[in-house]
Amino acid sequence: MSQALDDREIAPGAGPALKRLIAAQLAAFPEHEGFLRRRFAAGADDFCESLATTIETIAGEDLARLCEDYRWLAGAVLEEELFFRREGRYRLSSFAEAEALVYADPAYMTRYMNGLLLSQLWWSNHTAVLAWFRDRYLPGNGTQARHLEIGPGHGLFLLLAEQDGRTESCVGWDISPASLALVEKTFAALRRPAPSLLLSNLFEAQLGRFDSIAFSEVLEHLEAPAEALARVHDLLAPGGRAFINAPVNSPAPDHITLFETPEAIVDLVLAAGLEIEDVLLAPAAGASLDRARKLKLAISTVVIARRPL
Template identity: 45%
Template sequence: MIETPDPGFVQGAGPATSAVWNSVVSVWPEHEKFLRASFAGRSPDLLDTTEVIADLLARVSRASGKSLESFAADYRHLCEKIVYPEELHFAREGRYRLTTFAEADREVYSNPAVMGPYMNGLFVSDALWFNHASAMNDFAKVYLPRAAPGGRHLEIGPGHGMLLHLALRFGSFASLAAWDVSETSVRHVRSVLATLGQSDRVDVRLMDLASDRALTENRGRFDTIVFSEVLEHLERPDLALERIRDLLAPDGTVWINVPANGPAPDHLYLLRSPAEAEEAVRSAGLEIVRAAAFPVAGATLDRALRKQLPISCVLTAKRA
């Protein structure tokens, strides 16, 4: 049997987490210092969620025949070649580089050479980056346990499908649906669910949140809605939030995860703080039920605000 040693300084990290860590360090040794900072002080709950994410990554890797090292190489590419240039631009100019969907579509969504490593790298970042893993943990360990059993659940923009996996594992819903505007994402989510043997549990559809059909067939339908890392991609985030309000059942709640100061080639909508995120949500006729903010590894919230560093803003809201 091959043993995968726990990294000594990550007490309590599980075997899948260690395997992902080791793969990343093998293709990018200089990144270990960042990983140490990102894992310092992770709670047992957070380490458990990290392990669930890393385990899903390992299963997807086995099912697709793409090695963990290859995911790790995509992660390195994401950090160095995709995100870092955007961070430089943001530091210099104080704004995101692109402003229209057409530009993002041309540079990212319709460019497989960018899109492939980008999505794979983001999947790895959900386990490794403190702010990303903490947001996932908030969803799995705080939001889902409070959702009433037997509800109708919707995720808008599931991307790689991680949050659907968490919803299936930690929630107890009567039905689950997922809408994505991208055919690639829809195919990807379906294949992840097939890998998990859960294809029949989620109704995955090609659907634009902004379309008339999305509302006419579903007004007031959903008890829980997930909207994670989508708002910052939109030209009209205000309309998207209003649409979500109208899709919620009277007692329903939406779980929103949106970065402040998170430059990326397809991010259009810049929020500079959790307070700005809360204001945007309130302006759409939603009432904040709970808010949490997770700054990038190694930074306090104060420092992240002062230095304009990434902060994952997590909000639970209901109809006002």
């Protein structure tokens, strides 16, 4: 980042934590200035500052490395985008390939999750989804909610669920030891009570009855998303709610199932026997929904669903 650069111009209204994160990110990735300037052109709100504070606390002395990891992630996504645009499909097609490349490699997985942690702030669709989880989904849970997250990744969604006063218990399942270690680190950094974490996949874990399930950015990693949603249905108590988030047209190193429209995701949720409570469509990079559909850009598609009573 240039010494002369005034980061307040990049994010009008930014608080001190967001300004520090922008400065750290541009020190590691100066070519990203234009992207961040456009990202925050409409200004930064209180949620961005709160999120920046949380990320800064989680990163601690490793912030510079996390910013390097984000730069690496951006490059990896760009390579996948080139393949996707040329071939009209994701590069990988099997879970075994993704597991060998990403999930079973702790160093790769950690770098990937670190990059995704910062993407929660730098990618407007990721920020919108996280804000919707806090402000739209969690308030709909009843008190004493037993909450499960399948694939908590960096742990930000699970953290917000734990911090919500309606949550009685928090459980996280993941197939990656590196991911579970990051969740532990996230909760420890924020001095929050550790959630119950289990190294297991969705189909092997013991059935329980949960009032609330977060299932964010997992479906596109699976060979059989319909079966996974049926499992989510069975894991919910009658009347229980699920926050299901999956991206459309969003190539990444370990994405294997391509959803070409938001409606394809909504239809899968309905086919699993779940009722739709609400839907959020958040196009990437600030594109309008019309433009995102026309150009087949990434759209984060979030469905709040409910198991019928």
